[in-house]
Structures are given as C-alpha cells and as structure tokens.
Amino acid sequence: MPGIVLEARDFASPLFLVRSCEVLFSCTTFSLVTALESSELTKNPLHLQHLPTIKIFCIFTWCFFFTVTLLIHFLSTIQFHSLLPVSWKNLTATVAVLGSLMCLSASVFFPWLIMERQKAWPRPVAATVTSVLTFLAYVSESYVLCSQVQEQKGFMGSLPGLLKIVQLWGGFQVIPLFVEADHGLYNGFHRWQPWVSGMSYGVCILMSLVTMVVILGEFAGRCRLRFDRLMVVFTIIGFLLYMVATVICFNKPLQLINSENKSSELVIMEAVVAFITLLSYTVDLTFSIKILCDRSHT
Incomplete structure (x- = not known):
C-alpha cells in the first residue's frame, strides 16, 4: 500500500521543484488575467x-x-500514482511536453494580440512574465523526463512520442486561429475552403x-488490429x-495578407502552425x- 512520502530528499528533487514552479x-x-478590469481591455477595441x-x-x-500538474504533483508526492490505471511515465511526459508547447503559444498570443500597440499595463505585463516562467518550468520538466533512459521515460519521451505530442499541439493550436482567421474572410465566396480545413483539423485531432488514450491507457494489447500499423494509417491520413x-x-x-486587418496575421500564424504540424507528420510517417520495414525483415 503506497504511503505519504515526506523525506527531505523528495522535496529537493528536480521534478518536485519544477512542478512546484509550474503550479505556482x-x-x-490566470489569476492576473482574470483579474484584469474590462476597462483595461477595451481602451482600443480596433486592435x-x-x-x-x-x-x-x-x-x-x-x-x-x-489543474493537471497539481494533480500529478500531489499523486507523485504521496506515491499513489501506481494505483491509477494509466501509464504514469507516458502521462507525465505528455503533460510536460504538451504543457510547454501550449504555454509557449499562450505566452506569444497574450502579449501580441492583447497588448499590441497598447501602453504597458502592470497586470498584463506581469501575466506575460509569469506565463513565460511557466513555459520555462515545463521545458525543464520535459528535459528531465526525456533525458532519462528509455525504460523510465516511456514511449512518449522518445522521438516518435514527441512527434505525436506536436501533432496534438498543432490541432489544439490551430483551432482558435482557424476560427478567428476565417471570420469574415470569404464573405460567402469559396466557402468550401474553410469547410475542408475545419474537417481536416477535426479528423486529425480525433x-x-x-492515439493518446490508447498509449496512456495501455490499451494497445487489447486492440484487434495491430496498433503500430493503425498508427501508420493515422499518420498517413493526418x-x-x-x-x-x-x-x-x-x-x-x-x-x-497584405492588409492591416488582424485576420491577415492570424492567417499567417495558422499557415505556420499547419506547416509545423505537417512537418511532424512527415517525420513521423518516415519513422x-x-x-515496419525493419520488423518485416527480421
């Protein structure tokens, strides 16, 4: 039966320190952002x-x-994570890497689209700084976890697993960009393009x-089809x-794109994120x- 661990060495470990920084x-x-007064955010509605x-x-x-990091931090401290029906090493690596990518996006979005051409407000500046610190904390945890040996870091800490996380990040990232960039873009002309793009993003996210549920839940052995071949099919479709x-x-x-409309910047960002995700699918497909070819020859 796992018990509560209160040894000093556990509180001084790198993972404990970086996870504490992530939570803090x-x-x-988000406390600073939610506390922003509405008057501060509507001084220049054009931008x-x-x-x-x-x-x-x-x-x-x-x-x-x-929320997720706090739960992982708590369960890891009291050593109850072994009771969860999930792959703990894959879960922690996924949260760390995905958290670093998502916090990086938030750290770019918030100052660029909210504080652009505005005077420096104390709370938004402080929120941007703490968001960057959150990103750095997740990067530190990702480095600690991915630098471990293969048996300890699991599949999600390897290069193929990292590519899967980048693909998931690309799907989550492109949705708000797609929604805002498409708003008023075509005005009824060529409406098939956003439908095709939206369907493509939705299928890839699904x-x-x-893939994440199967890996984190360790359901690969229960699949009727070979999971490695199924992932190849998913990668080709993506x-x-x-x-x-x-x-x-x-x-x-x-x-x-050449205008000063904010949609032009979002279109460029959507294209960049889509290209990065496409590149990750290309590398993943190659691997x-x-x-599969190496296994067929053995």
Missing part, C-alpha cells in the same frame, strides 16, 4: 477584435495545465486523441489532410514506415 506560475498567470477567443484559449491553457489544409492556408486571399 500558472496559478499566478482587440479577436480578444474573446484568444483570451479564452490562453486562460483555458493556464487553468487546465495548472485521431491524435485516440499527413494528407494537413497537406490539403496547408495548401489552403497559403492560398488564402493575398490582399488580406513509422522504417520501423
């Missing part, structure tokens, strides 16, 4: 027209990873979530869908095919 910084960040979606995305990121979505992103109206 993320809590401070804050995309505030609601981006603000919700940032606050959700900080709140979600604060496949990434299924590669093709993101290729289509990336082409659509780079072919959106050029006059909008998956190589592994």
